[in-house]
Each structure stands twice: as structure tokens, then as C-alpha cells.
Amino acid sequence: MNLDFYALSIFLIGAGLAGIFLNRDFVKILVSISVLESGVNLLLISIGYVQGRLAPILFSQELKASAVGKVVDPVPQALVLTAIVIGLGLLAFGLSLAIWMAKNFETTDVSELKRLRG
Amino acid sequence: MEKFLVLVFVLPLIAGFVSYIAGLKGNHLSKIFTAIVLLTNLVLSYKIFKYVMASADNRIIAVFSGWMPPLGINFYADSIAVIFLLFANLLAFASLFSAKLSYSNRFHGLILLLTAALNGLILSGDIFNIFVFFEILCLVSFALVAYYRKAESIEASVKYFVLGSIASAMLLIGIALIYAKTGTLNLAQIADMAPQWSGLFKAVVFGLLLVGFGVEAGIFPMNAWLFDAHPAAPYPVSALLSGIVIEVALYLFLRIKSLFFVDPLFSLVLLLLGLVTFAVSELVGFYQRDVKRLLAYSSAGQIGLMLMAFSLPTKIGMFAGLLLFINHLLAKGLLFISVGSMSDRSGDRDIDRFSESASFVDKVAVLAGGLSLLGVPPSIGFMGKVLLFIALVKAGFLAFALCLIPFVVLEALYVMRLVGRTLASSGDGRIECPGQVVVQWVFTFIIIVLPIIVSRMSIQTDKLNLNGFNKQDYLYGMASQLLKGDRL
Amino acid sequence: MMLLDMIKADNLAFFFSVLTIGFFVANTIFLIFSGIKKGIVLNTILSLFLTMVLLMLYATHNIVIFFALWEMATWLTYLLANNPKKSSKYLWASLLAEFFMLIAVARTVAYGSYDIAMVAHVDPLNLIMFCLPFIVKSGILPFNFWVTDLYTGSDKRFVAYLSAIIGKLGIFGILRVFLLSPGLIPEWFIYTFIYLAGITAVWATFKAVGSEDAIESLSFSSLSQVAFIFASVLLMNKSALIGGLVHYLNHMLIKMGMFMAVVYIWAKTGTTEFKRLGDFVSKMPFSFLFFLMLGISLAGVPPMGGVISKWFMYEGFIEESKLLAVLLFFVAGVGSFLYVYRLLHSIFLGRKKPSIGLVSEMNILAILPLAASALISFLIGVYSRPFIRFAAKALGMDFSEPRTDIGFAYIGIVSAVFGALILFAVVLWLLLPKHRYVPDTEGYTAAAYLPKDIQHWDYSYNFYAPVVRLGDKFVRLFSLDWLARFWKEYIAAIGELFRGIYSGSLKLYGFYLMSVIVLVLFLKEMLK
Structure with missing residues (x-):
């Protein structure tokens, strides 16, 4: 049911947020960000899901003609594709940040970042 | 014309990667290439500007792949968007032109991508498209803040990154909810359906979008990253971030807010938020010793003022916000370029030592930028501030206007402290990059000349029609009116 | 010509514009020919710009433009003073007040009008908010803390302008607003500020008396006089208003001349401290003469012009039965004798100091404005009718013959008597030996304990210590440092x-x- 998916996505979002706030290690925060984004993507897809329908891939002529009532909403799927790629980009950048952080601070502990304040 | 609209986004996007690759052979190659592309962009955006402003009803709609809206994605340029477009490209080109030659190909590629993202954001008419470009913008800013790869830059970038990621996730949730409720992604269509939403839904989506855009825009209390990131970035990047990126984020949020969330309660919330942003930023900014951090606090303060101006549901408020926007872009861009390069030359960002190698043009630029930022007549900043006050009082928010006063005075004091230290220095420094000198003189000139131009302009937009604006609210026919002996 | 249209916009504008232009021309002539080379061009250009701004300010009736020009004048003054550290108090005090004015402007616009006359119609609080910058600019308590820093720290090329015109902008503002809003001004406002101005005048006089620096002394004197004019303008009584405007003219002339002399001395010797100056009359006799004339006018003694304006102002207060105010201003007036004499003596008379080697008489073109101001001030004293008519016309009043029948005739007699006495003094001066030098041990020690070092045994050092001690607690209370x-x-x-x-x-x-x-x-x- 859609409700299950929604519940799961909210759980994932919550877990991601909790992970970001409760973790001290930057790499773990990155993982939590990924979890958060997975949750959001799941939410997005579940919005478009209608039970019993097919995936929105028009692989035959007859499907092309009368697709409307038979496939799930394709728009969220396109959105999620984009969002996953964006998440990938962010993650890659985050990891490079983690490397530079280790080089400059000798640690990836976020609570060591206390030089800029006031 | 539609082609220009697309070109102004696509060109820097592709050029960003080309520039990076070209720069592997040598920095100057990528710099020249980037300069050419940004100049082209500037010319294109000027052409678009002229076309749209030529007549009150002009707007351009560019569709992609032949899919008409609301099914397809479109770019939409109305009169306010083209103003933003023109100034964004102007600042991007100016920042690049004033950058030292030693910046690597990484820098140039990223600047081009930043410009592409900005242009796309300003023009986009589809909410998910906004999200995608917003993500590009955020990612490129993270990378640019971390450019120097030193401890300070990494720290600033990490904080910015984490906050920005949470924000974009929230934003996406908000967009998901909107799609769930309306089934469309086109802004105009959503706006039609918005009145039917329930109160809870509106509150949730408003909160999510506020956080999503507010982090990037610099609204209190989500703007904490701003004060670490803007000083840590190289000075052309600081100029861009402070001058246009936060403003575009704010503009986007307000555009969406004015389309979907028209309840006066939201305006009140934003007004309060703007006031608090301004007050806290100016109060804390007063105590700063690092000059770039000082300017960053001033930026956040001005964003607070712009938020207040735009959230007033009147024409005067809108016009005040626009003037504040333009003023802040020019003045802050000029200030960051001058102050940033001065502190690079002297190696220290402390307010007592940064201006050791100031040159004459630096002094002129800082004076012009500082006075314009503070709203000293006859600059546009002054017009903006006066109109803001008039708009606040006319809308009945006298208490807000009174609360603004002590903080405006504080801002005047610390900005003049900065200007005073610059003017007091010996002035025998030399600027290595001639482009920077040109940019500083041009910006100073624009700051001086623009008030005269603005006083003759009349602006009309689609949803916010400013025609029929009371002529008296334009301050600057004043000399000619006075000299003609009219008792106004 | 467009400039002419602006100046003639209305009578009040005409009065102030003519005075401002006259001052600017005289001051520029002085600066150009005084031998000060550095920074004259920039100063003149900015002063010209400031003058144009002020002319527009005098002419306009549109509140938004008035506000814009007022703020421009404030910022230009800040920039011309060229001393960010010491001018910062001036800046924030002025800005704070100006934003209240902006709120008043906004409320008037919301009320529906752009005309100054309508400001008071919104409500009385609006009027007060609008007038707040005028009070701050005039340096009335509790806004007197910025005056001394600005004047003493200011660029010396600008300080005359500051004292003669800028210090009195508040007066113009009050006149402009109050004359257009008869009957709408709250009484408590007038009473409070008249007495505050009175206390300010006394406070400033004490500070001037205790001052050891010529420019500081003159700046407090300005504040004291401006407070007096402010109070009389606030009174809105016919005599007081006329007296106030004539005193505006007088004070402008006096301060212009006195600052010219002091700035010239500063340019030559690099200092304006009393203990480093002395006996300049032997090198600058004409400057001394004109300075003396102006000093007499400042003290309010016939036959110079000061007496005319002060007479009318006192008369105005008496008519309104504000006798306590009269007392306060009279005390301030008496104090002015003290500091005028100190200025005269410490700079021009008294003991020779090393700095005398550096001065010589002013260039004839430089001394011309100084002479002109002294002579015009004299003219106001002996033939005051045209000036009084000018002031009355500016106020839109019709000033016929004085209401008290001894008015003018009395002044004429007094002036004639003083004129005769001065003539006698001149004759004596011509006939008798000019001056003689006396040894140090004949100096007067001003009732302080004898200092051990003999060079302090003269007027130029701590001269008025008893007076300063008398007013010390009072001065400290109202300096608002606490x-x-x-x-x-x-x-x-x-x-x-x-x-x-x-x-x-x-x-x-x-x-x-x-x-x-x-x-x-x-x-x-x-x-x-």
C-alpha cells in the first residue's frame, strides 16, 4: 500500500536526520545524508505509485496507444532519476571534502571544526 | 529571442567543462575562454533585457523539446527576471575579470557553472527545474568556498555542505508534497490550484520551502554558514556569493511565496523573520574585526531588509526590494572585490591591518561602495531604504519601522569604520590585475550614474503591476523639479 | 537662471540662501589666499557641493526631498570633517534622529501628502519626530555630546563652515516647519526645549570659559549662541523670531571672522592652544582689530551688531514672561564676556611665545573677508533697520516701526555714545606709545596656586580656574559622560x-x- 511506502520513507528521512545530528564523524554524516536522500526519493516515487499498474515504459505499440490508465505516474520517476544523480554528485563532493578535512585537521570529527565562530 | 534565453544558460554550462579541460594546458587559456563566454553571456542578457523592457507587456517564453507548458519545461522571462539576469551576468563577468591570474582552471570552470546555474534559476518556470538548478548552484558554491583547500576553507565548506544538503532534502520533500497535491510541476498551474490547499498543508510546505531556500538565502537563523563561508572564499567568489547567489535564492523563495502562499499571515511571518535577520546580523556585525566577515554580516542584514521589502504586499515594497537588491549587488560586489584584494595583498584580514597596501582606486571604490550600501543620498540604496520605510508605514507596520532604526545606525557605524580605515591608509599600493582596476572604476561609475537612470524607469511585471506608481515616490526628478520652481 | 529661481523660492529660502552663498564666497576667498595649500581644491569642491545641497534644502517644500537633502548635508559634513574617529558620535546621533524624521515622512506620506505644512497635521508626535534632527543638529541637551568632538577633530579648513552654517541648520528646520504649522505645536515641547536650550547655553559657556584651546572655545561659544537662537525661534514670538534671525546673521559673521583668524594662525604655527600663542598683535594688528570688533559683537555689547539681536531676543522672552529662560541666557551672555576676553588676550596680547616667529599679517585678500564681516557686524549695530526688515521679510512679517517708542532711538543714542568713546580710544591709541613689554614677574596668576615654573605665570594658562571650579559639578552632570x-x-x-x-x-x-x-x-x- 502507498501508506507503507510513505511510512517507510518518513522513517528513512527521520533516520537520516537523526544520523546527521547525532553523529560526530563526518563520513557517518555523509552516510546519513545519503539515507535522508534515499528516504526523499522513496517518498517521491511512492507518490506516483498506483497499485496494480505497470512500470511507465512504453515497450509495445498497443501500450503506447492506451498507456494512460495502465501505467504508474512517470513524472516522479523522472524526478527521482534526477534526484539520485544529484545525490551522487553531492556524495562525491562530500567525500572529497572528507579527504581534505582529514588532511587539514588530522581527523574527521566535526566537533573539531571550531575555529570559525562569533 | 527564445534561443538567447536557452543560450544564456547552456553556453556557460558546456563552457564550464571545456574551460576546465582547456585550462589543463595553462591557466591563461581557461581564463581567456571563460572571459569570452561570460562576456557573450553579458551581451546576450543585455539584449534580452532591452527586448523585454521595451514594452510593458513583453515577456519571452522558451519551451524545450517542443513540449508546451504545462506539460513541458519552460523558461520564462518577465521584466523582473531580466533585471536579475542582467545584473547576475554583469557581476559574474566583473568578478571573473577582477580575479587574479593565478586562479586555476578549476576556478574558471566553476565560475562558469555557477553562472549557468544562476541564469537557469532566474529564468526557470517549472518547480523541479528550479530544484535541479538550485542543486547545481549549491554544489558549485560548496566547491568554490573550499577552493583554497586550507583549514579555514574546509571548515566553512563542511558546515555549508551539511546545512545545504539538509536544506535541499527538505526542499525536495516540499516539492514532492506539492506534486502529490497538485499533479503538476508548472509554477503557473500550481498557483491556480494553491488557494484550495488546507491550512496544515500550506504550513508544512511553507516551512519546508522556507528552510530549503532560506539556508541558501541567508535568513536567520539558518544563515550561520554564511559568515564562515564568505570570508573563506576567494574574493571574486565572495563577491558573487554575497552579491547575487543569496539574492537569487531569496528571489526564488519570494517568487514562489507570492504565487502559492498569499495568506497575509505568511507575509507577517516573513516580515518578522526579515526584521530579526537584519537586527541580529547588524548587531553581531558591529563587533567583527575580520573585514570580510564584517561584510558578510552586512550582506545578511541587507537580505533581511530585502525580505521585509518583498514580503510587503504593495507596489512600493516591491520596488523598494528591487532597488535594495540592485544596490546591494553593486555595492557589495565592489566592496568585496576591493577589500578582498586589499586583504590578500597585505596578507591579513584584520580591520587594523588589511588596508596597508590600498591604492587610490581602492579608496574610491570602498568609499563609493560603502556610501551606497548604507543608503547615503543620492544613491539607489537611499531610495530603497526610504521606499522601504514608506512602504512599511503605509502598510501599517510602524512598529517594524521603528525597530529598524537602531540597527541601521549600527550598520552605518561599522561600515564607516571599514571605509575610514581604508581612507586613512597611505594609498601607495599597486594592484597587479589591471582588470580589477577597470572593474572597480566601472562599478563606481555605475553606482553614481544609476540613480539618475532609475528615476526615469517604470517597471511592470506580470503578477505585480507597478504601473500607475505615484510619481512622487520616485525621488529623483528632484533637482529638475526644484529648479523649475515647482512647489512639489 | 535656475539658481535664481531656487533662491527666490520663498522669503525664508531667500534669507538663508543669501547668507549661505555669502559665507561660502567669503570663506573660499579666505582659504584660497590664506596660504594653506594642501587639500584646498577637494575641500572647495565638496563645500561647493554642500552649498548647493543647502540651497536646495532651503527651497523645497517636499518632505521626501527635504529628508534626502538633509541627510546629504549630514553625510557631506561628516566627510568634510575628515576625522572618522572623532566624527562618529556626530554621525550616529544625526542618523538616529534622521531615521525618526524618515518615519515622520513616511507617516505623512501615508496620511496623503508630500508637503511640509502637513507634517504637523498627522499628529503632534509626528511633528516632534520630524523635528528631532533639528534638535540634534543644534546640539541641544541631551544631544550635546557630539559637538566638541566634531569641532575639535574637524579638518581646520572646514571648521568655519561647520560653525557658521551647519551648526545652525537646525534653526532653519525649526523655522520652516513651525512657520507652516501655526497652532499645532504642543506647548510642553516648546517649554521643555526652551529650558533645555537654556541649560545647554549655560553649560556650553562654562565649557568655553574653561577651555584651553581656541577652536574648542569658539566651538562651545557657537553651541551657546545656537542654543539661544534655537530657544528664541521655538518661542514663536515676533520679537524673538526677528532677533533670532538677525542673530543668525550676526553669529555667522562673527564666527566666520573669528575662525578665519584662528585657522590662519593654525596654518602658520600649527597650533591653536592658548599656552602656545601670545602677543600676536605686534605682527597682526589689523587681524587683531577686526577680531576685537567681532569679539565685542559676540559679547553683545553696543555699538556692534550683537546687541541688536540679543535685545530683540530678550524682549521676546520677556513678552512671553519666560523670565527663568531670560536669566539662563543672561548668565550665558555674561559668561561670553569671559571667553571672548580670554580669546583676545591669549592669542593677541600677553606674553610672547616662540610661535610668534612664524606669523605675519594676513595677505590683503585673505583679510578682506574678515574685515568685511567685522564691518557688516558694526553696520548691524549702528544702522540696523534694513537688517531687521530683511529678517522680518524672511519671516513673512510686516515690521513697521517698533512698538516701544524708545526702541530704536535708544539704540541709536547708545551706539552714538559708544561710537564717541571708541573714537576717543582710537585717538588715544594714535597719540600714546603703543605697547610695552613687562617682565614675567608682573604676570597675574588667576587665583590658582603659584606654579613652580615661571612660564605659567600668565593669562594663557588656566586663567579662569575659579569659574571652572564653580561650574564643575554642573558641567560634569550635563556632559552626559556617565x-x-x-x-x-x-x-x-x-x-x-x-x-x-x-x-x-x-x-x-x-x-x-x-x-x-x-x-x-x-x-x-x-x-x-
Whole structure:
């Protein structure tokens, strides 16, 4: 049911947020960000899901003609594709940040970042 | 014309990667290439500007792949968007032109991508498209803040990154909810359906979008990253971030807010938020010793003022916000370029030592930028501030206007402290990059000349029609009116 | 010509414009020919710009333009003073007041009008908010703390302009607004500020008497006189208004001339401290003569012009039965004798100091404005009718013959008598030996304990110590330093509190973010 998916996505979002706030290690925060984004993507897809329908891939002529009532909403799927790629980009950048952080601070502990304040 | 609209986004996007690759052979190659592309962009955006402003009803709609809206994605340029477009490209080109030659190909590629993202954001008419470009913008800013790869830059970038990621996730949730409720992604269509939403839904989506855009825009209390990131970035990047990126984020949020969330309660919330942003930023900014951090606090303060101006549901408020926007872009861009390069030359960002190698043009630029930022007549900043006050009082928010006063005075004091230290220095420094000198003189000139131009302009937009604006609210026919002996 | 249209916009504008232009021309002539080379061009250009701004300010009736020009004048003054550290108090005090004026402007616009005459119609509080910058600019208590820093720190090329015109902008503002809003001014406002101005005048006089620097002394004297004019203008009584305007003219001439002499001395010797100056009359006799004439006018003694304006002002106060105010201003007036004499003696008379080697008489072109101001001031004293008519016309009043039948005739007689006495003094001066030098041990020590070092045994050092001691507690109370210190600590504490918001911890920043979402959820109640 859609409700299950929604519940799961909210759980994932919550877990991601909790992970970001409760973790001290930057790499773990990155993982939590990924979890958060997975949750959001799941939410997005579940919005478009209608039970019993097919995936929105028009692989035959007859499907092309009368697709409307038979496939799930394709728009969220396109959105999620984009969002996953964006998440990938962010993650890659985050990891490079983690490397530079280790080089400059000798640690990836976020609570060591206390030089800029006031 | 539609082609220009697309070109102004696509060109820097592709050029960003080309520039990076070209720069592997040598920095100057990528710099020249980037300069050419940004100049082209500037010319294109000027052409678009002229076309749209030529007549009150002009707007351009560019569709992609032949899919008409609301099914397809479109770019939409109305009169306010083209103003933003023109100034964004102007600042991007100016920042690049004033950058030292030693910046690597990484820098140039990223600047081009930043410009592409900005242009796309300003023009986009589809909410998910906004999200995608917003993500590009955020990612490129993270990378640019971390450019120097030193401890300070990494720290600033990490904080910015984490906050920005949470924000974009929230934003996406908000967009998901909107799609769930309306089934469309086109802004105009959503706006039609918005009145039917329930109160809870509106509150949730408003909160999510506020956080999503507010982090990037610099609204209190989500703007904490701003004060670490803007000083840590190289000075052309600081100029861009402070001058246009936060403003575009704010503009986007307000555009969406004015389309979907028209309840006066939201305006009140934003007004309060703007006031608090301004007050806290100016109060804390007063105590700063690092000059770039000082300017960053001033930026956040001005964003607070712009938020207040735009959230007033009147024409005067809108016009005040626009003037504040333009003023802040020019003045802050000029200030960051001058102050940033001065502190690079002297190696220290402390307010007592940064201006050791100031040159004459630096002094002129800082004076012009500082006075314009503070709203000293006859600059546009002054017009903006006066109109803001008039708009606040006319809308009945006298208490807000009174609360603004002590903080405006504080801002005047610390900005003049900065200007005073610059003017007091010996002035025998030399600027290595001639482009920077040109940019500083041009910006100073624009700051001086623009008030005269603005006083003759009349602006009309689609949803916010400013025609029929009371002529008296334009301050600057004043000399000619006075000299003609009219008792106004 | 467009300039002419602006000046003739209305009578009040005409009065102030003519005076401002006259001052600017005279001051520029002086500066160009005084031998000060550095920075004259920039100063002149900026002063010209400031003059144009002021001319427009005098002419306009549109509140938004008035506000814009007023703020331009404030900023230009700040820039021309060229001393950010010392001018900062002036800047924030002026800006604070100006934003209240902006609110008054906004409220008037919301009320529906752009005309100055309508400001008072919105409500009386609006009028007070609009007039706040005028009070601050005039340096009336409690806004007197910035005056001394600005004047003493200011660029010496600008200080004459500051004293003669800028210090009195507030007077113009009050006149402009009050003349257009008869009957709408709250009584308590007038009473309060008349007495505050009185206390300011006495305070400033004490400070001037105790001052050891010529420019500081002149600046406090300006403040004292401006407070007097301010109070008489506030009174809105016919005699007081006319007296106030004539005193505006007089004071402008006096301060212009006196500052010219002092600035010239500064340019030549590099100092304006009393203890380093002395016996300049032997090198600059003509400057001394004109300075003396102006000093007499400042003290309000016939036959110079000061007496005419002060007479009318006192008469105005007496007519309104404000006798306490008369007493306060009279005390201030008596004090002015003290500091005028000190100025005269310490600079031109008294003991020779090393600095005398550096001065010589002013160039004839440089001394011309000084002479002109002294002579015009004299003219006001002996033939005052045209000046009084000029002032009355500016106010839109019809000034026929004086109401008291001994008025003019009495002044004429007194002037004639003094004229005769001065003539006698001149004759004596011509006939008798000019001056003689006396040894140090014949100096007067001003009732202080004899200092051990003999060079302090003269007028130029701590001359008025008893008077200063007399007024010390009073002066300290009204200098408001105690208030400023308290305020500074308070703001610093609040600042530290708010700086803690941006503590640098990522978790805290994330918390801020989430709290916004949570708080917005509470809005749902109000949206149903």
C-alpha cells in the first residue's frame, strides 16, 4: 500500500536526520545524508505509485496507444532519476571534502571544526 | 529571442567543462575562454533585457523539446527576471575579470557553472527545474568556498555542505508534497490550484520551502554558514556569493511565496523573520574585526531588509526590494572585490591591518561602495531604504519601522569604520590585475550614474503591476523639479 | 537662471540662501589666499557641493526631498570633517534622529501628502519626530555630546563652515516647519526645549570659559549662541523670531571672522592652544582689530551688531514672561564676556611665545573677508533697520516701526555714545606709545596656586580656574559622560550575547534549521 511506502520513507528521512545530528564523524554524516536522500526519493516515487499498474515504459505499440490508465505516474520517476544523480554528485563532493578535512585537521570529527565562530 | 534565453544558460554550462579541460594546458587559456563566454553571456542578457523592457507587456517564453507548458519545461522571462539576469551576468563577468591570474582552471570552470546555474534559476518556470538548478548552484558554491583547500576553507565548506544538503532534502520533500497535491510541476498551474490547499498543508510546505531556500538565502537563523563561508572564499567568489547567489535564492523563495502562499499571515511571518535577520546580523556585525566577515554580516542584514521589502504586499515594497537588491549587488560586489584584494595583498584580514597596501582606486571604490550600501543620498540604496520605510508605514507596520532604526545606525557605524580605515591608509599600493582596476572604476561609475537612470524607469511585471506608481515616490526628478520652481 | 529661481523660492529660502552663498564666497576667498595649500581644491569642491545641497534644502517644500537633502548635508559634513574617529558620535546621533524624521515622512506620506505644512497635521508626535534632527543638529541637551568632538577633530579648513552654517541648520528646520504649522505645536515641547536650550547655553559657556584651546572655545561659544537662537525661534514670538534671525546673521559673521583668524594662525604655527600663542598683535594688528570688533559683537555689547539681536531676543522672552529662560541666557551672555576676553588676550596680547616667529599679517585678500564681516557686524549695530526688515521679510512679517517708542532711538543714542568713546580710544591709541613689554614677574596668576615654573605665570594658562571650579559639578552632570559609559557597556553585553548565537558548532546550526520547520508548523492553527 502507498501508506507503507510513505511510512517507510518518513522513517528513512527521520533516520537520516537523526544520523546527521547525532553523529560526530563526518563520513557517518555523509552516510546519513545519503539515507535522508534515499528516504526523499522513496517518498517521491511512492507518490506516483498506483497499485496494480505497470512500470511507465512504453515497450509495445498497443501500450503506447492506451498507456494512460495502465501505467504508474512517470513524472516522479523522472524526478527521482534526477534526484539520485544529484545525490551522487553531492556524495562525491562530500567525500572529497572528507579527504581534505582529514588532511587539514588530522581527523574527521566535526566537533573539531571550531575555529570559525562569533 | 527564445534561443538567447536557452543560450544564456547552456553556453556557460558546456563552457564550464571545456574551460576546465582547456585550462589543463595553462591557466591563461581557461581564463581567456571563460572571459569570452561570460562576456557573450553579458551581451546576450543585455539584449534580452532591452527586448523585454521595451514594452510593458513583453515577456519571452522558451519551451524545450517542443513540449508546451504545462506539460513541458519552460523558461520564462518577465521584466523582473531580466533585471536579475542582467545584473547576475554583469557581476559574474566583473568578478571573473577582477580575479587574479593565478586562479586555476578549476576556478574558471566553476565560475562558469555557477553562472549557468544562476541564469537557469532566474529564468526557470517549472518547480523541479528550479530544484535541479538550485542543486547545481549549491554544489558549485560548496566547491568554490573550499577552493583554497586550507583549514579555514574546509571548515566553512563542511558546515555549508551539511546545512545545504539538509536544506535541499527538505526542499525536495516540499516539492514532492506539492506534486502529490497538485499533479503538476508548472509554477503557473500550481498557483491556480494553491488557494484550495488546507491550512496544515500550506504550513508544512511553507516551512519546508522556507528552510530549503532560506539556508541558501541567508535568513536567520539558518544563515550561520554564511559568515564562515564568505570570508573563506576567494574574493571574486565572495563577491558573487554575497552579491547575487543569496539574492537569487531569496528571489526564488519570494517568487514562489507570492504565487502559492498569499495568506497575509505568511507575509507577517516573513516580515518578522526579515526584521530579526537584519537586527541580529547588524548587531553581531558591529563587533567583527575580520573585514570580510564584517561584510558578510552586512550582506545578511541587507537580505533581511530585502525580505521585509518583498514580503510587503504593495507596489512600493516591491520596488523598494528591487532597488535594495540592485544596490546591494553593486555595492557589495565592489566592496568585496576591493577589500578582498586589499586583504590578500597585505596578507591579513584584520580591520587594523588589511588596508596597508590600498591604492587610490581602492579608496574610491570602498568609499563609493560603502556610501551606497548604507543608503547615503543620492544613491539607489537611499531610495530603497526610504521606499522601504514608506512602504512599511503605509502598510501599517510602524512598529517594524521603528525597530529598524537602531540597527541601521549600527550598520552605518561599522561600515564607516571599514571605509575610514581604508581612507586613512597611505594609498601607495599597486594592484597587479589591471582588470580589477577597470572593474572597480566601472562599478563606481555605475553606482553614481544609476540613480539618475532609475528615476526615469517604470517597471511592470506580470503578477505585480507597478504601473500607475505615484510619481512622487520616485525621488529623483528632484533637482529638475526644484529648479523649475515647482512647489512639489 | 535656475539658481535664481531656487533662491527666490520663498522669503525664508531667500534669507538663508543669501547668507549661505555669502559665507561660502567669503570663506573660499579666505582659504584660497590664506596660504594653506594642501587639500584646498577637494575641500572647495565638496563645500561647493554642500552649498548647493543647502540651497536646495532651503527651497523645497517636499518632505521626501527635504529628508534626502538633509541627510546629504549630514553625510557631506561628516566627510568634510575628515576625522572618522572623532566624527562618529556626530554621525550616529544625526542618523538616529534622521531615521525618526524618515518615519515622520513616511507617516505623512501615508496620511496623503508630500508637503511640509502637513507634517504637523498627522499628529503632534509626528511633528516632534520630524523635528528631532533639528534638535540634534543644534546640539541641544541631551544631544550635546557630539559637538566638541566634531569641532575639535574637524579638518581646520572646514571648521568655519561647520560653525557658521551647519551648526545652525537646525534653526532653519525649526523655522520652516513651525512657520507652516501655526497652532499645532504642543506647548510642553516648546517649554521643555526652551529650558533645555537654556541649560545647554549655560553649560556650553562654562565649557568655553574653561577651555584651553581656541577652536574648542569658539566651538562651545557657537553651541551657546545656537542654543539661544534655537530657544528664541521655538518661542514663536515676533520679537524673538526677528532677533533670532538677525542673530543668525550676526553669529555667522562673527564666527566666520573669528575662525578665519584662528585657522590662519593654525596654518602658520600649527597650533591653536592658548599656552602656545601670545602677543600676536605686534605682527597682526589689523587681524587683531577686526577680531576685537567681532569679539565685542559676540559679547553683545553696543555699538556692534550683537546687541541688536540679543535685545530683540530678550524682549521676546520677556513678552512671553519666560523670565527663568531670560536669566539662563543672561548668565550665558555674561559668561561670553569671559571667553571672548580670554580669546583676545591669549592669542593677541600677553606674553610672547616662540610661535610668534612664524606669523605675519594676513595677505590683503585673505583679510578682506574678515574685515568685511567685522564691518557688516558694526553696520548691524549702528544702522540696523534694513537688517531687521530683511529678517522680518524672511519671516513673512510686516515690521513697521517698533512698538516701544524708545526702541530704536535708544539704540541709536547708545551706539552714538559708544561710537564717541571708541573714537576717543582710537585717538588715544594714535597719540600714546603703543605697547610695552613687562617682565614675567608682573604676570597675574588667576587665583590658582603659584606654579613652580615661571612660564605659567600668565593669562594663557588656566586663567579662569575659579569659574571652572564653580561650574564643575554642573558641567560634569550635563556632559552626559556617565550616560554614555553606561550605554556602551550595556550594548557591549548585548553584543556578546548575540555573538554566541553563531558559536561555530555544526549541531547548533542544524538545530536552528529544524526548529524553523517545527515553528512554522504552529502556523497551521491560524490558517484554518
